[in-house]
Amino acid sequence: MDKDELINGYFEGSLSESQLEEFNSLLEKDVAFTSEFEFQKELQDSLKKQERQEIKELFSNLKDENGKTETKVIKLRPWLAAASIALLAGLAWWFLFNTGEINTEELYAANFAPYDNVIQPIERGDQLEDLKTKAFTAYENEEYPKALELFKELQGKHNEAYIEFYKAMVLMQLNKQEEAIPLLEGYIEKGGELKDRASWYLALAYLKLNRLEDCKEQLNLRISSGTYKTAAAKKLLSQLE
Amino acid sequence: MTDRQLILQLKQRDRNALKAVYIDYKTEFLKFMSRYNADTDILEDIFQDALIVLFENAQAGKLDALKSTLKTYLFGTGKFMLFKHFRDARKEVPTEETYLFDKYEQAVIEDVFEDEGLSNYQAKLVANFKKLGDKCREILELFYIQGMKLDEITLTQGYENKDVTKSQKSRCLKSLKQLIGNSNG
Numbered sequence: 161m162d163k164d165e166l167i168n169g170y171f172e173g174s175l176s177e178s179q180l181e182e183f184n185s186l187l188e189k190d191v192a193f194t195s196e197f198e199f200q201k202e203l204q205d206s207l208k209k210q211e212r213q214e215i216k217e218l219f220s221n222l223k224d225e226n227g228k229t230e231t232k233v234i235k236l237r238p239w240l241a242a243a244s245i246a247l248l249a250g251l252a253w254w255f256l257f258n259t260g261e262i263n264t265e266e267l268y269a270a271n272f273a274p275y276d277n278v279i280q281p282i283e284r285g286d287q288l289e290d291l292k293t294k295a296f297t298a299y300e301n302e303e304y305p306k307a308l309e310l311f312k313e314l315q316g317k318h319n320e321a322y323i324e325f326y327k328a329m330v331l332m333q334l335n336k337q338e339e340a341i342p343l344l345e346g347y348i349e350k351g352g353e354l355k356d357r358a359s360w361y362l363a364l365a366y367l368k369l370n371r372l373e374d375c376k377e378q379l380n381l382r383i384s385s386g387t388y389k390t391a392a393a394k395k396l397l398s399q400l401e
Numbered sequence: 402m403t404d405r406q407l408i409l410q411l412k413q414r415d416r417n418a419l420k421a422v423y424i425d426y427k428t429e430f431l432k433f434m435s436r437y438n439a440d441t442d443i444l445e446d447i448f449q450d451a452l453i454v455l456f457e458n459a460q461a462g463k464l465d466a467l468k469s470t471l472k473t474y475l476f477g478t479g480k481f482m483l484f485k486h487f488r489d490a491r492k493e494v495p496t497e498e499t500y501l502f503d504k505y506e507q508a509v510i511e512d513v514f515e516d517e518g519l520s521n522y523q524a525k526l527v528a529n530f531k532k533l534g535d536k537c538r539e540i541l542e543l544f545y546i547q548g549m550k551l552d553e554i555t556l557t558q559g560y561e562n563k564d565v566t567k568s569q570k571s572r573c574l575k576s577l578k579q580l581i582g583n584s585n586g
Contacts, residue, residue: 164567164571171548174550200545200574202523203530203577204546205523206523206526206527206530207530207542207545208457209523210519212453212513212516213518215416215419216449219423219449222423222424278519279521353525
């Protein structure tokens with residue numbers, strides 16, 4: 161059995177006892193074999209985790225659709241009230257007047273929640289308080305002005321693309337949508353990993369500033385991509401039209 | 402939909418089936434688990450994790466010969482996770498009969514429970530994986546996530562023979578490595 165087949169057999173769970181022994185002994189002495197196996201194992205783990213993340217997003221969309229939202233961020237709770245008011249108000253317009261008037265503030269409040277920290281997992285009580293950890297800790301603790309300063313400092317040192325995305329999140333949280341928009345646009349243009357998310361937040365930032373045509377254009381992009389927040393984008397678009 | 406149909410769909414990685422299970426059992430799950438005095442936030446997280454375990458173990462064929470109902474399996478997974486959470490938090494764990502999971506199933510439960518999301522490197526792997534062509538993504542997903550054997554992939558995806566499937570898979574891995582190499586430099 162060649163080495164590739166041993167690795168395939170491992171993933172299929174079809175190795176016999178003697179093959180498993182051979183597999184293990186190669187792992188101990190054959191560096192190329194080990195690195196090939198580790199690459200494939202890492203790929204498997206990554207794909208699984210990615211799928212789990214997507215499923216959780218699906219669930220949180222379901223939660224939203226059921227109107228039983230309870231955001232993790234406590235500060236946002238008053239917005240829940242806004243969300244239900246927006247929904248009721250929306251329905252009322254539809255049934256009574258159908259005037260087509262849109263309250264962008266309420267729609268924005270109903271849809272905006274800052275994106276989770278997916279960059280720097282924070283272990284509470286972590287000794288290693290580097291700049292990145294500090295920035296994301298402030299972000300998670302909703303200390304937005306502090307987070308903004310730290311992200312700026314971090315950008316001066318590393319300038320990794322994700323910083324722009326999270327800076328934009330902070331600015332939106334501080335009601336500075338005008339400043340968030342160019343960051344999000346730039347991030348999407350560069351093809352940042354979270355670009356689907358960025359496009360959703362860009363749509364919301366446009367909404368807040370009453371740039372409805374730009375907002376609708378982004379929402380349509382969300383819907384046609386079929387990835388992040390498709391259902392929410394459809395719902396919002398129908399409310400806008 | 403019957404349990405059997407749901408399990409078949411879960412095996413095909415059909416997310417709509419998973420949505421259906423979520424909607425059918427969420428309220429009941431939270432109500433049932435509330436007897437253990439845990440925060441609702443924790444129970445909601447556990448419910449989602451338990452559904453992911455159900456999804457993954459269905460794909461691994463662990464539910465093919467399920468003797469209980471799907472609900473019992475799901476709630477049993479949730480209980481297993483909650484008790485693990487209690488143990489980790491050094492709280493008292495109720496002594497009661499729990500569903501018996503085999504080693505593989507337990508490993509999946511623990512893995513989902515402890516999943517802290519993608520590392521930077523893993524996120525890069527995924528981002529580059531998404532740049533691969535449809536054929537490549539399909540064969541790699543079937544093999545690494547859905548756990549199909551090369552023989553099965555050959556049959557269901559209409560490859561000429563196992564060798565063709567094997568070399569297609571290794572070509573795809575090579576492209577992925579190249580993409581990652583390029584994005585590094």
